[in-house]
Amino acid sequence: MDCVFCKIVAGVIPAKILYQDEKVVAFPDINPTAPTHVLIVPKKHIASLAQLPDNESVLVGHMVKIANELARNGGIAESGYRIVINSGKEGGQVVPHLHMHLLGGRQLDNGMG
Numbered sequence: 001m002d003c004v005f006c007k008i009v010a011g012v013i014p015a016k017i018l019y020q021d022e023k024v025v026a027f028p029d030i031n032p033t034a035p036t037h038v039l040i041v042p043k044k045h046i047a048s049l050a051q052l053p054d055n056e057s058v059l060v061g062h063m064v065k066i067a068n069e070l071a072r073n074g075g076i077a078e079s080g081y082r083i084v085i086n087s088g089k090e091g092g093q094v095v096p097h098l099h100m101h102l103l104g105g106r107q108l109d110n111g112m113g
Contacts, residue, residue, distance in 0.1 A: 005041045005097040019070060023062055026070060026102075035105030036074050036081070040066050046098040049087035060085075060100075067102045076104035 007013040009025055018038060019026040029037040040063045046052055052060065064083065071077040081104030086092040 003045055003095070003097050005039075005095055005099060006045050009041065009043045019066055021066075023059060024066055026066060029101065034103040034108065036071075036076050036103065038067075038070055038074075038102040040070075040100040040102065042098055047096050048093055048098055049085050052098065063100045067100060070102055071104060074104070080104065080108075082108050 004013065008015045008027065015025075015027040017025060017027055019040075022043070024040055024042055026038050026040045029039050042059055042063070044056075044059075046056065046059075049060075067081075067083045068077070071081045081102060084101040084103065085098070086094075086101075
């Protein structure tokens with residue numbers, strides 16, 4: 001098991017768990033780019049969004065649902081937030097395990113490329 005997120009899911013690497021259910025786990029990013037920067041990670045290892053099997057497509061919807069819940073609980077739902085999934089090296093994905101970023105707590109730039 002070389003995947004850092006799999007190690008967090010397994011409890012091998014400690015993390016401050018903000019949310020957990022049978023499908024996903026959420027924890028703060030160790031290199032935050034906003035006051036709120038949470039990662040929502042599937043417990044099942046899927047390398048990237050591009051590798052998401054068709055029969056797992058509802059997983060992304062579940063991740064969005066959890067991001068919305070965390071935004072409400074974190075007090076950023078009303079002011080606004082961003083959810084991002086990077087896929088592949090050129091898409092900015094650093095850890096080869098599907099994950100979603102929840103960003104908020106300040107004015108975010110458009111930064112759309």
